[in-house]
Amino acid sequence: MIEFCGVQKTYTTGNASITALQRIDLKVNEGEIFGVIGHSGAGKSTLIRLINLLERPTEGTVKVSGVDLMALSENDLRQFRQHVGMIFQHFNLLGSMTVAENIAYAMRIVGQKSAQAIDARVDELLELVGLSKHKHKYPRQLSGGEKQRVGIARALSNHPTVLLCDEATSALDPQTTHSILQLLRRINETLKLTIVLITHEMDVIRTVCDRVAVIDGGRIVEEGAVTQVFLHPQHPTTKRFVQEAEGAHDAVVWGDNAAPRGGLYRLTFQRETVHQPLLSRVARSFAVDFSIITGRFGAIKSEPCGQVVVRATGEADQVQGALSQLAQAGVCVEEVSDATVA
Ligand SMILES: Nc1ncnc2c1ncn2[C@@H]1O[C@H](COP(=O)(O)OP(=O)(O)OP(=O)(O)O)[C@@H](O)[C@H]1O
Ligand SMILES: [Mg+2]
CATH class of the missing domain: 3.40.50.300 (P-loop containing nucleotide triphosphate hydrolases)
Structure with missing residues (x-):
């Protein structure tokens, strides 16, 4: 046009x-x-x-x-x-x-x-x-x-x-x-x-x-x-x-020493993954704990979507297993170095 x-x-x-x-x-x-x-x-x-x-x-x-x-x-x-x-x-x-x-x-x-x-x-x-x-x-x-x-x-x-x-x-x-x-x-x-x-x-x-x-x-x-x-x-x-x-100016690193150790991952949920209890499901299947550092949910135009940054703790193979299961279910999984939303 x-x-x-x-x-x-x-x-x-x-x-x-x-x-x-x-x-x-x-x-x-x-x-x-x-x-x-x-x-x-x-x-x-x-x-x-x-x-x-x-x-x-x-x-x-x-x-x-x-x-x-x-x-x-x-x-x-x-x-x-x-x-x-x-x-x-x-x-x-x-x-x-x-x-x-x-x-x-x-x-x-x-x-x-x-x-x-x-x-x-x-x-x-x-x-x-x-x-x-x-x-x-x-x-x-x-x-x-x-x-x-x-x-x-x-x-x-x-x-x-x-x-x-x-x-x-x-x-x-x-x-x-x-x-x-x-x-x-x-x-x-x-x-x-x-x-x-x-x-x-x-x-x-x-x-x-x-x-x-x-x-x-x-x-x-x-x-x-x-x-x-x-x-x-x-x-x-x-x-x-x-x-x-997102009003996210202050949502920077949650990297103080009191925090549990473990990698930070940004998980993006779109389409059908928005409606599924995927995080709790993989936490049950693997010996992994997730703490949610920051997140945002809402709609982009008419499409619901969500994004969270989580810290995953557990044995390396368990964490990897959990993350690949999330990815297989359609969640976009990215490892990040800090928790800023974007
Ligand atoms: N008629 C003009 N003569 C000379 N310079 C101009 C003219 N119109 C715009 N500029 C310059 O071109 C650049 C871009 O201006 P423009 O008006 O397109 O910006 P903008 O993104 O719309 O800004 P704003 O959000 O403030 O409206 C600016 O540096 C401005 O000073
Ligand atoms: Mg203008």
């Missing part, structure tokens, strides 16, 4: 230049929710703005549905932009217009003329985002979450195939964030819309995304399925994001 190939973006102001993105290769599949996570200044907004050519790449190509955006004429580009909706951190609503007028305006500027058709579409969109009774209010009369719902309705007004979200929940409290993310999920599922979402919060990624790219200093340092990246982060930046999301 979206393809970046060797993309570089350099901003030049006066005689200073800043390379915001370097050698970006990226593919977003049709119908998925793709997340991009990175710290402030990493290049997230630049990246997302290349998808509707609000910014032009200095080098490389960006294709959407197979079309090279740089090759489009002004006219074709205007047409193309209708297929890409965008929502923003600060909503960007027009304060002098009502909710209905804000949405209608987005349809008028692309040439929709029939007042009746526009009004019918506004009603349909307000129903979709759960704001029907706020149709004639002004933005200042709405909460942040409601404003973002208007932003979403407006972005969907011209039936886009791609929705871009630039920190769409960063200005919202956790509960409102959750409800907006659930709305995005519902839209993705019911309208089969491809969503690209940028954020600096791993929790946002975990709640809604299918795949994620981690961006650091203008480069993509890690990319993959959210389950994989969340449970087995490789790059230090990714590990930090996961630890932040």
